[in-house]
Amino acid sequence: MRASETAMLRVVGICKNFGGVAAVADVSFSVAPRELVALIGPNGAGKTTCFNVVTGFTKPRTGQVFFDGCDVTGRQPHAMARLGVVRTFQKTSILRRLSVFENVLAAHHLQGATALWRTFFPGRNERESERRLRASAAAILELLGLGARMNSEAGSLSSGELRLLEIAIALGAKPRLLMLDEPAAGLNTQQAVQLADTLKRLVGTSVEALLMVEHNMSVVMSIADRIVVMNLGRKLVEGTPEQIRADPRVVEAYLGKAA
Amino acid sequence: MDLLLQLLANGLVNGTFYALSALGLTLVFGLMRVVNFAHGEMYVIGGLVGWALTGLAGLDLFMSLAIVVIGMAIAGWLIDRVLISRVRDQGEEAGILLTIGLSIFLANSALLIFGTTPRRVISPFPTKPLFLGPVVLTESRVFVVLLCAALIVAAHLLIRKTPLGRAMRATFQDRLAAQLAGIRTERVYGFTFGFGTALAGAAGTLLGSIYVAQATIGGLISLKSFVVVILGGLGSFAGAIVGGLILGITEALWGGFVSTGYVDAIGFGLVILMLLVRPYGLFAKRSERV
Amino acid sequence: MRLQRHVLFMALLIGVLAPLILRDEYLMHIGVLIMFSIMLATSLNLIVGYVGEFPLGHTAFLGIGAYTAALLSLRLGAPVYVTILAGGVMGGLFGLAIGAVTLRLRGPFFVIVTLCFAEVLRLIANNWISLTNGPMGMSGIAKPRWIESQGILGQKTSFYYIGLVMAAFALHVAYRFVNSNMGRAAIAMRENRLVAQSVGIWPFYFGLVTFVIAAILCGFAGAFYAHYISFVGPEVFGFSFMVSMIIMVLVGGKGTLIGPVIGPIIIVVLEEYLRDLKELRLSIFGLVVMAIVVFRPEGLMGFMARRPELYAGK
Numbered sequence: 001m002r003a004s005e006t007a008m009l010r011v012v013g014i015c016k017n018f019g020g021v022a023a024v025a026d027v028s029f030s031v032a033p034r035e036l037v038a039l040i041g042p043n044g045a046g047k048t049t050c051f052n053v054v055t056g057f058t059k060p061r062t063g064q065v066f067f068d069g070c071d072v073t074g075r076q077p078h079a080m081a082r083l084g085v086v087r088t089f090q091k092t093s094i095l096r097r098l099s100v101f102e103n104v105l106a107a108h109h110l111q112g113a114t115a116l117w118r119t120f121f122p123g124r125n126e127r128e129s130e131r132r133l134r135a136s137a138a139a140i141l142e143l144l145g146l147g148a149r150m151n152s153e154a155g156s157l158s159s160g161e162l163r164l165l166e167i168a169i170a171l172g173a174k175p176r177l178l179m180l181d182e183p184a185a186g187l188n189t190q191q192a193v194q195l196a197d198t199l200k201r202l203v204g205t206s207v208e209a210l211l212m213v214e215h216n217m218s219v220v221m222s223i224a225d226r227i228v229v230m231n232l233g234r235k236l237v238e239g240t241p242e243q244i245r246a247d248p249r250v251v252e253a254y255l256g257k258a259a
Numbered sequence: 260m261d262l263l264l265q266l267l268a269n270g271l272v273n274g275t276f277y278a279l280s281a282l283g284l285t286l287v288f289g290l291m292r293v294v295n296f297a298h299g300e301m302y303v304i305g306g307l308v309g310w311a312l313t314g315l316a317g318l319d320l321f322m323s324l325a326i327v328v329i330g331m332a333i334a335g336w337l338i339d340r341v342l343i344s345r346v347r348d349q350g351e352e353a354g355i356l357l358t359i360g361l362s363i364f365l366a367n368s369a370l371l372i373f374g375t376t377p378r379r380v381i382s383p384f385p386t387k388p389l390f391l392g393p394v395v396l397t398e399s400r401v402f403v404v405l406l407c408a409a410l411i412v413a414a415h416l417l418i419r420k421t422p423l424g425r426a427m428r429a430t431f432q433d434r435l436a437a438q439l440a441g442i443r444t445e446r447v448y449g450f451t452f453g454f455g456t457a458l459a460g461a462a463g464t465l466l467g468s469i470y471v472a473q474a475t476i477g478g479l480i481s482l483k484s485f486v487v488v489i490l491g492g493l494g495s496f497a498g499a500i501v502g503g504l505i506l507g508i509t510e511a512l513w514g515g516f517v518s519t520g521y522v523d524a525i526g527f528g529l530v531i532l533m534l535l536v537r538p539y540g541l542f543a544k545r546s547e548r549v
Numbered sequence: 550m551r552l553q554r555h556v557l558f559m560a561l562l563i564g565v566l567a568p569l570i571l572r573d574e575y576l577m578h579i580g581v582l583i584m585f586s587i588m589l590a591t592s593l594n595l596i597v598g599y600v601g602e603f604p605l606g607h608t609a610f611l612g613i614g615a616y617t618a619a620l621l622s623l624r625l626g627a628p629v630y631v632t633i634l635a636g637g638v639m640g641g642l643f644g645l646a647i648g649a650v651t652l653r654l655r656g657p658f659f660v661i662v663t664l665c666f667a668e669v670l671r672l673i674a675n676n677w678i679s680l681t682n683g684p685m686g687m688s689g690i691a692k693p694r695w696i697e698s699q700g701i702l703g704q705k706t707s708f709y710y711i712g713l714v715m716a717a718f719a720l721h722v723a724y725r726f727v728n729s730n731m732g733r734a735a736i737a738m739r740e741n742r743l744v745a746q747s748v749g750i751w752p753f754y755f756g757l758v759t760f761v762i763a764a765i766l767c768g769f770a771g772a773f774y775a776h777y778i779s780f781v782g783p784e785v786f787g788f789s790f791m792v793s794m795i796i797m798v799l800v801g802g803k804g805t806l807i808g809p810v811i812g813p814i815i816i817v818v819l820e821e822y823l824r825d826l827k828e829l830r831l832s833i834f835g836l837v838v839m840a841i842v843v844f845r846p847e848g849l850m851g852f853m854a855r856r857p858e859l860y861a862g863k
Contacts, residue, residue, distance in 0.1 A: 082749050088747075089747075107737075112733075116731075119726060119729040170748070342839060352601075352656075353842055355657060357843065361839060363792055364832050366835075486665075520672075523672055527665035534651075534653075535653075
């Protein structure tokens with residue numbers, strides 16, 4: 001499958017250095033609507049850096065990012081979220097001291113935006129909006145299976161639940177492209193299978209497309225439409241799960257050259 | 260032209276004073292990540308104790324300076340072990356609030372003990388004018404400048420050349436690694452804060468022989484030190500010196516050519532400008548954060 | 550949130566009824582100070598508790614409000630409701646200008662640069678003699694005529710009720726802010742900046758909005774102060790007000806709604822109680838600040854901030 005003009009996200013020739021080290025060198029890939037794309041590679045391959053460049057947390061040295069055909073290179077994270085690009089983080093990032101419900105409600109921020117003065121003199125529209133936001137937050141939590149933990153303090157969740165909460169938070173921002181950084185990290189086999197199933201169901205329903213960095217191969221192989229393999233900052237190869245599984249370069253990247 | 264040279268000379272003299280005053284502040288931040296809002300009060304205590312030792316007890320300046328340095332180092336060590344260590348892991352805000360509370364306590368206590376009268380530390384150097392070409396400086400100022408420079412060099416040597424200095428730098432870079440290497444990091448923090456306190460106190464004693472030692476000036480000293488430290492880069496040794504000189508010269512020139520009323524404000528103007536243009540100061544290295 | 554609202558209504562009720570029972574000049578004076586302090590504490594609490602930064606130069610807005618009221622009243626003879634309004638507006642404008650510059654910075658840099666701004670304003674107030682009368686300050690600021698005509702008790706009671714209305718307004722503003730979409734954004738930003746950014750919250754903008762709202766409230770308080778004391782000098786930009794604000798917010802508990810009410814009540818009462826130990830007062834305050842930071846950083850009401858909002862399910 002080639003990168004087409006109808007791609008939602010198009011990353012072209014991204015380069016990013018830290019100090020003297022090229023974290024990412026000339027990386028290009030794309031994500032089309034209704035696609036679930038996985039970005040894989042050994043540690044240090046530059047996957048999270050790519051995420052940071054796409055979502056504006058870092059500016060690339062060269063290269064461009066296109067969303068829906070528009071050049072959005074270097075736009076700030078909140079602006080990218082406004083366009084519909086929302087990400088999670090590798091290290092658990094939640095609002096620890098708030099409740100699970102409050103976390104997802106806070107993520108609905110863009111949906112609830114009203115005129116400044118209305119903040120102090122809310123009318124019927126604002127109250128209605130609040131109701132909708134709260135209902136949406138509850139629905140998202142139910143969808144991800146966290147309904148029972150709605151009122152718990154976010155910091156008290158188990159690691160599996162935390163990853164789900166992070167996804168719930170991202171969903172609260174109503175993304176068109178959901179970008180997940182290692183969603184299956186720290187999950188056991190059964191949790192990972194459930195997560196994979198949930199993610200697959202999200203594409204085309206709650207979100208238009210999904211891009212994820214992931215190390216868990218069984219999750220990747222079972223649900224990805226396309227896989228992009230990175231190594232040492234460069235794109236090694238991309239293709240369907242079958243193509244990737246069979247490619248000797250991928251095996252070598254992970255395990256090193258056979259002696 | 261002569262006026263310009265005189266103003267520059269004054270500026271360099273004051274700048275050296277500012278540099279020594281601010282050195283303790285920047286080092287404590289550079290080595291401990293603590294912004295010591297009680298810095299000015301430590302300067303004040305150095306000055307007032309210096310006055311007490313030279314004026315009341317009749318000791319000579321060098322002896323008094325030694326006592327102040329040792330005494331303040333111990334006091335700083337105690338403050339770190341008793342207070343700062345408890346909030347060390349809570350982030351910067353806790354340290355800021357704690358030292359603000361400390362500064363309130365110290366300022367008022369100094370006021371209670373010593374009163375509001377401005378005092379002077381008795382210096383063995385005469386106030387005879389010294390003529391260096393077209394420039395006039397008093398002998399006492401020149402000698403104090405030399406002493407300041409000596410202290411700055413001594414501080415530099417301590418940090419760069421001694422085992423203690425190495426331990427300080429190691430602990431700052433990576434506390435866990437330092438501990439694994441056998442460094443007693445809690446003690447090192449105590450020494451570091453004591454070091455910063457001693458420098459502030461020494462500045463207070465020395466400069467108290469030129470200006471005043473007074474319980475109420477702590478806030479102003481803190482502010483001036485912050486200006487220096489922000490100009491030069493929070494945590495940078497060289498930055499404190501360059502920042503101090505810049506402040507000293509700028510104030511002298513402004514006061515000489517423009518007006519004397521707003522001289523203090525020029526430093527704040529510089530800070531605001533600096534924070535807009537280069538927030539981390541002239542010498543701090545900015546690292547990219549992902 | 551419910552609990553806090555109930556307590557605040559109770560407090561309001563007590564506040565309204567108190568003067569009818571306590572008909573005493575001195576107590577009314579204490580009441581006025583408490584109302585003034587609640588306005589200040591609420592204002593500072595918005596920034597400390599919801600932006601998560603410490604503006605050590607917050608007195609800038611207090612001073613701006615006070616001087617605006619003084620200038621309008623003395624030079625133009627403007628009536629009180631105009632001066633107080635103007636105090637708030639000027640506070641807001643300065644808040645916009647100062648916030649736009651300082652909110653790009655975090656931590657100790659923010660603390661210091663806000664302090665620099667306050668100091669510059671103090672120096673200007675001290676030196677621009679033609680405008681502000683310099684260190685001599687501006688005295689004789691008029692009280693509203695309907696207050697002037699009353700006896701001392703009546704005057705103080707009138708100011709008390711004005712202060713009560715203004716404090717209630719400040720708390721209302723804070724309450725509405727915290728419970729709105731905006732407030733949630735500010736809290737999210739305070740708790741985890743990365744998450745907030747990734748869901749579309751622009752940290753700089755929200756910091757600025759909060760800052761300006763706090764500055765407006767502080768400006769109102771400054772104008773009120775000018776009319777009550779009838780005198781404004783460069784000290785309004787000074788550190789002693791800042792110390793009071795800090796300690797009130799810390800003691801009451803930052804990031805709560807009741808904290809800025811409890812804190813001022815305790816501190817104002819304590820200050821009066823310690824009047825005899827006047828010289829020791831600040832030393833004790835310093836010790837209190839340190840003690841809170843070390844032992845009880847959440848303040849008295851801090852435990853309330855941690856109760857997660859309960860979802861009243863369908």
